[in-house]
Amino acid sequence: DAGVIQSPRHEVTEMGQEVTLRCKPISGHDYLFWYRQTMMRGLELLIYFNNNVPIDDSGMPEDRFSAKMPNASFSTLKIQPSEPRDSAVYFCASSWGGYGTEAFFGQGTRLTVV
Amino acid sequence: DQQVKQNSPSLSVQEGRISILNCDYTNSMFDYFLWYKKYPAEGPTFLISISSIKDKNEDGRFTVFLNKSAKHLSLHIVPSQPGDSAVYFCAAKGYSSASKIIFGSGTRLSIRP
Numbered sequence: 001d002a003g004v005i006q007s008p009r010h011e012v013t014e015m016g017q018e019v020t021l022r023c024k025p026i027s028g029h030d031y032l033f034w035y036r037q038t039m040m041r042g043l044e045l046l047i048y049f050n051n052n053v054p055i056d057d058s059g060m061p062e063d064r065f066s067a068k069m070p071n072a073s074f075s076t077l078k079i080q081p082s083e084p085r086d087s088a089v090y091f092c093a094s095s096w097g098g099y100g101t102e103a104f105f106g107q108g109t110r111l112t113v114v
Numbered sequence: 115d116q117q118v119k120q121n122s123p124s125l126s127v128q129e130g131r132i133s134i135l136n137c138d139y140t141n142s143m144f145d146y147f148l149w150y151k152k153y154p155a156e157g158p159t160f161l162i163s164i165s166s167i168k169d170k171n172e173d174g175r176f177t178v179f180l181n182k183s184a185k186h187l188s189l190h191i192v193p194s195q196p197g198d199s200a201v202y203f204c205a206a207k208g209y210s211s212a213s214k215i216i217f218g219s220g221t222r223l224s225i226r227p
Binding site: 004031033035040041042043044045048050055056091093095097099100101102103104105106107108 | 156
């Protein structure tokens with residue numbers, strides 16, 4: 001398996017524009033996570049899905065953020081409208097569920113909002 | 115409110131010596147703990163884990179210690195090597211919400227010659 005695949009690797013956009021980040025999890029994994037890495041908060045959990053259903057979105061910072069998982073092999077994180085403070089590295093990760101399992105991360109999307 | 119805390123943003127250790135990275139947690143429902151390693155421009159990769167039924171887990175040069183009463187865990191790397199220079203994240207998950215993994219803010223480890 002190629003691992004968790006994220007696209008794009010880098011995104012530069014202007015304030016106010018819509019940004020869509022994409023993720024393909026590892027085949028067979030039933031959990032998918034979106035994290036954001038910042039200097040202050042480290043790896044911050046935004047939302048996670050189980051079997052394509054959002055389980056906990058309490059980490060989503062504002063209504064400007066939304067995430068979907070239309071099927072087991074694809075998820076998106078959308079920011080509309082984007083703001084400079086959204087600039088960060090966004091990671092997608094997937095795992096098998098249950099106790100004693102670790103998550104596998106993609107390479108991340110570095111988002112810069114100017 | 116950070117449930118997993120890594121209070122040392124950075125650590126510098128001489129090559130060949132022991133590196134000790136520390137982590138504290140506040141949620142007593144956490145019962146499985148993980149360490150991840152992250153190089154620049156890459157995603158975090160799993161390093162080692164420990165269940166709350168143990169107080170030590172060892173894998174080669176890496177050992178994780180868990181002190182449940184103090185809600186504290188540590189990662190020991192011995193001997194430290196140049197390739198160990200990276201950011202290390204401590205993470206925790208609880209059995210009740212089995213797959214929600216909460217991360218700390220990370221510690222940047224630098225191994226000097």
